[in-house]
Amino acid sequence: MTVEKQKAHLILPGDKDVQLDVITDNMGNNSIDIERLRANTGYITYDPGFANTGSCLSSICYIDGEKGILRYRGYDIEDLVENCDFIEVAHLLVKGVLPNASERKNYQMLLNKHSMLHYNMQNFFRSYPQDAHPMSILASMVASLSAFYPEMEERDPEENIDLTVTRMLSKMRTIAAFIYRQANGLQFVDPRWEYMYCENFLNMMFYTPVNNYHPNPVHVDLLNKLLILHGDHEQNCSTSAVRLVGSSEANLYASVAAGVCALWGPKHGGANQAVMAMLKNIVDNDIPVDDVIEKAKRKDNPFVLSGFGHRVYKTFDPRAKIAKKMNLTMLNAEHREDKLLEVALKLEEKALTDDYFIERHLYPNIDFYTGIMFHMMGFPQQMFTVLFAMGRTPGWIAHWLEWRHDIHQKLGRPRQVYVGPMERKVVPLDQRP
Numbered sequence: 100m101t102v103e104k105q106k107a108h109l110i111l112p113g114d115k116d117v118q119l120d121v122i123t124d125n126m127g128n129n130s131i132d133i134e135r136l137r138a139n140t141g142y143i144t145y146d147p148g149f150a151n152t153g154s155c156l157s158s159i160c161y162i163d164g165e166k167g168i169l170r171y172r173g174y175d176i177e178d179l180v181e182n183c184d185f186i187e188v189a190h191l192l193v194k195g196v197l198p199n200a201s202e203r204k205n206y207q208m209l210l211n212k213h214s215m216l217h218y219n220m221q222n223f224f225r226s227y228p229q230d231a232h233p234m235s236i237l238a239s240m241v242a243s244l245s246a247f248y249p250e251m252e253e254r255d256p257e258e259n260i261d262l263t264v265t266r267m268l269s270k271m272r273t274i275a276a277f278i279y280r281q282a283n284g285l286q287f288v289d290p291r292w293e294y295m296y297c298e299n300f301l302n303m304m305f306y307t308p309v310n311n312y313h314p315n316p317v318h319v320d321l322l323n324k325l326l327i328l329h330g331d332h333e334q335n336c337s338t339s340a341v342r343l344v345g346s347s348e349a350n351l352y353a354s355v356a357a358g359v360c361a362l363w364g365p366k367h368g369g370a371n372q373a374v375m376a377m378l379k380n381i382v383d384n385d386i387p388v389d390d391v392i393e394k395a396k397r398k399d400n401p402f403v404l405s406g407f408g409h410r411v412y413k414t415f416d417p418r419a420k421i422a423k424k425m426n427l428t429m430l431n432a433e434h435r436e437d438k439l440l441e442v443a444l445k446l447e448e449k450a451l452t453d454d455y456f457i458e459r460h461l462y463p464n465i466d467f468y469t470g471i472m473f474h475m476m477g478f479p480q481q482m483f484t485v486l487f488a489m490g491r492t493p494g495w496i497a498h499w500l501e502w503r504h505d506i507h508q509k510l511g512r513p514r515q516v517y518v519g520p521m522e523r524k525v526v527p528l529d530q531r532p
């Protein structure tokens with residue numbers, strides 16, 4: 100990053116010329132530094148949804164939304180999906196480097212060592228209604244980790260960061276699996292030391308004493324790839340929530356719980372569940388794809404084409420391309436067809452040739468094809484966003500750590516443009532209209 104000699108000039112009412120530093124990032128993108136704008140001029144900026152606001156300097160993830168590029172710490176997403184497993188990518192995101200073979204093995208063993216949940220936490224799962232949404236349980240369980248593993252609160256936080264990070268990353272899959280088991284009236288299955296991260300998760304989800312379950316290597320590989328695709332995505336809604344909560348110096352578990360809540364919504368990670376609901380509705384009710392496209396374009400109803408559009412990508416989301424290819428490869432390998440995928444492909448084809456979608460640069464995003472994969476692997480629809488959260492956990496952790504070690508960081512606290520009433524007096528209760 101360089102702070103260019105070159106300045107941006109802002110002319111304020113009264114012809115006041117304000118000079119602002121131009122910062123150029125490592126990829127040549129320019130930004131205007133407004134950190135001292137209010138202090139020097141009394142003005143603030145207005146930017147709904149922070150669409151034009153760089154909230155931090157970050158070296159974790161790079162996106163070029165015009166070219167459809169996504170890189171974690173400089174590595175292209177496709178390269179990572181092809182050549183690494185989720186543990187390697189988690190190591191890359193959290194620690195900044197890809198592990199060598201022995202580091203990977205040690206990391207795997209360390210994660211397994213910390214994969215159990217405190218026995219008393221199991222009672223919490225049992226208290227939820229059977230049909231509770233998994234994301235509500237996930238958020239509370241992640242926040243509850245700070246009660247059961249309070250090292251960062253009780254002792255020197257710096258000394259306990261590594262342990263807390265490891266616990267967070269590892270226990271996420273155990274919590275996720277236990278949520279599913281509880282909802283289905285199944286006994287909890289403990290993690291096993293000999294399994295890798297994804298195998299362990301699948302075993303905790305699907306093993307029963309009478310089904311002789313062994314994680315299917317094809318599914319293990321697919322899950323690794325899908326979790327890598329979700330690993331990080333710079334300052335998205337949930338990551339910004341993690342950073343904002345972390346900026347108050349709240350502990351990692353509390354910050355990640357905020358990320359889980361932010362992810363839940365259908366405009367963000369909840370879109371994978373919404374896509375599946377949409378596709379199933381189309382298939383079950385034999386709805387013509389053209390009708391769905393037309394409905395998504397109309398502004399007289401809240402319906403949108405779930406899994407389409409993105410704040411940053413104005414072309415194909417590279418993750419959607421990879422997930423689509425994975426779907427097709429899996430079906431070809433199994434020599435079968437899938438109605439949901441068939442409808443998804445038709446929707447994509449129609450949308451990409453429709454002026455409404457072309458003019459607005461709306462392309463399939465990650466959530467358009469991942470749900471179909473999760474479905475084919477046996478995950479129920481309500482668990483899809485939990486799987487997204489599992490994949491995003493190393494990214495959330497990396498951003499929380501980056502904030503913690505960033506000397507420029509401050510408490511996150513945006514301003515507002517006030518449009519409420521002017522000062523007024525309280526009318527006594529008996530005189531109010």
Ligand code: CMC
Pocket residue numbers: 148335365366367368369370395396402403404405406407408409410411459461464465466
């Ligand atoms: N279907 C129909 N119209 C859409 C869609 C869609 N999926 N997405 C955007 N538009 C329209 C929108 O109505 C607006 O139209 P107009 O200019 O006429 O008012 C225009 O496109 C621009 O959209 P926007 O909502 O202002 O753009 P944004 O950057 O604020 O929103 C988005 C991005 C992802 C929230 C939005 O595209 C959307 O709601 N998509 C569907 C939900 C979804 O798939 N979310 C997952 C996002 S990727 C994974 C993740 O981050 O979790």
